[in-house]
């Protein structure tokens with residue numbers, strides 16, 4: 001474990017650096033768009049991330065993404081970050097973007113007494129407000145968030161190479177009775193160019209399931225409230241999409257899953273998160289690693 005250096009950058013972003021397994025890590029605490037503006041062009045091999053889902057959680061930090069009043073405002077905030085990711089990704093790099101969808105309820109009721117919502121610190125979620133979220137969506141309709149983001153990204157030069165399905169094994173069944181329960185999310189694999197680093201061998205050797213990945217969800221209640229994704233999701237992306245010793249970036253790093261898996265695999269890691277408490281959680285855990 002190397003020595004942490006803590007400095008506050010001109011735009012207010014806090015920065016820590018260190019090493020684990022002789023691999024360098026950088027943790028930037030601040031708004032993703034601000035923190036990314038300090039990274040060099042074409043400096044990372046691979047980006048793996050799960051952005052805040054639309055209208056799902058309140059992380060309690062000013063400048064957070066996810067609680068916009070309209071769907072188009074959410075897509076715009078996220079794509080501002082995606083534009084920066086395009087700039088910092090190497091020419092042959094890949095971005096793996098994990099996203100889940102959201103239903104429009106429009107029922108207008110406060111969720112203040114619901115135990116899940118208490119955890120998320122909600123009054124009225126954007127998806128509960130009447131008015132169609134700026135899109136005239138009918139109540140009870142799924143919004144199609146992942147595809148709205150993906151299609152906007154393709155109009156901003158990203159090559160959408162593979163919409164991978166993450167079949168979320170061992171997920172708790174939903175309470176809803178009038179539709180099939182949801183059991184998957186997307187991992188969109190985006191390239192910056194038509195030619196890029198890609199290793200097909202693990203798909204064959206480890207008998208991975210091509211573009212439908214069955215991976216057990218992380219048990220809830222064992223971590224801080226970031227909705228962490230499983231280590232295996234990150235290691236699969238690294239195996240196929242990041243050269244050995246490469247630099248891995250996660251601009252919404254939460255509890256630090258991407259950084260930890262990248263460092264343990266002998267790669268360097270850069271993590272960004274807006275929540276100071278999540279950043280301190282990551283620092284404590286990095287200190288535990290040799």
Ligand SMILES: C[S@@+](CC[C@H](N)C(=O)[O-])C[C@H]1O[C@@H](n2cnc3c(N)ncnc32)[C@H](O)[C@@H]1O
Nearest residue numbers: 031032052064065226228229252254255257274
């Ligand atoms: C779905 S969680 C990521 C979970 C992560 N993959 C893990 O395994 O723990 C999304 C994260 O985005 C962060 N976030 C929200 N708005 C942000 C912003 N504007 N800039 C940077 N981070 C942001 C939240 O604090 C949260 O940790």
